[in-house]
Amino acid sequence: MARGPGERAGLSRAAVLEGAREVLAEVGLRGLTMRALARRLGVAPNALYSHVPGKDELVDALLDDHLGHVTEPPADSPDPLAAVAALMTSTYDVLVAAPDLVPLYFARRGARGANAQRLGVTMDGLMVRAGVPARTVPPARVNLIVHAIGSASFATVGGDAAESRAAFTAGLGWLLAGIACR
Template sequence: MTTTRKPGERAGLTPEIVFAAARELLAEVGIEAMSMRGVAKRLGVAPNALYAHVVSKQDLVDHLLDDVLSAVDTQVATQDPSSALQALMVDTYDVLLLHAALLPAFLVRQGARGDNARRLGDGVKTHLESASVPAERVDQAVHVLIIHTIGFAAFASHPNIDSNGYEQPPAVLRRDFTVGLKWLIFGMLDC
């Protein structure tokens, strides 16, 4: 039986190859300048070869962002919901900082979509529900925790100058992130 291959398959592309090239290009030129044509050029193929793997630039960006979140460990080994939430969000923060070039895309997209983003959101929801956060507040709490984490990671990914003109070291920014995170979690669990 003869199988007809799509353009991207004829070019020998796989989703992993497309995503790796897109991630490199995005890190070099930013989300606004990244294009399907640029990714295709990097791979030495015609732009239509990419469409066997993604439907648009937005779809490609969504795949890249969701792929980053695959590194977040949602299996927190603690029974305390507060500690579990903190561990989960700190791990997310660390993963985001490892992919600082993608942080502007996370900000523009206001997070990520896809299986890994849903897995992360479900993990946060589970811990909030375990802490008896009222059901009508769980989605809002997830949103606030994610915004805090993405925002702080974006802030920490650039040089930060304090009021005295000194650059704040990453350890200070991490401390500020975790203190703010504790305040948010405490407030959510106290509602």
């Protein structure tokens, strides 16, 4: 069976992302270069380009791949605002679990890939079901995402994990109460 581009080197997109995550954790964003990643994976740099066009897309793919760990509530949840709270809490937990990625979510103002889009569609649908006017759904979503990323940022720079989570949960409740009031 013939292999496609990049597969000749024995690479998969998952392997490229895993290697990039390891390089990022060891040397930071400045040290995450296509050459450094190729060295880590034992391939020529050009083997990476069939999986990602460049470093920016690699970082975006890392961020979006990580969002794949967010637990999505059922779309038909009986209490849509509680489902939004569960979705945002799962997002917070996923972000806190990867402190090296949190600054990148800030720098890139979130993620834009398939997982991020799927989660956004789910959140929007839940808010519409909760009676939030369609015109206010996008800014409500942005505020919820900023709260999750900002709270995760505070939680990952030290301090008490329980206090950080309590502060996130309280703020999330306030935001959702305000969103519900329209």
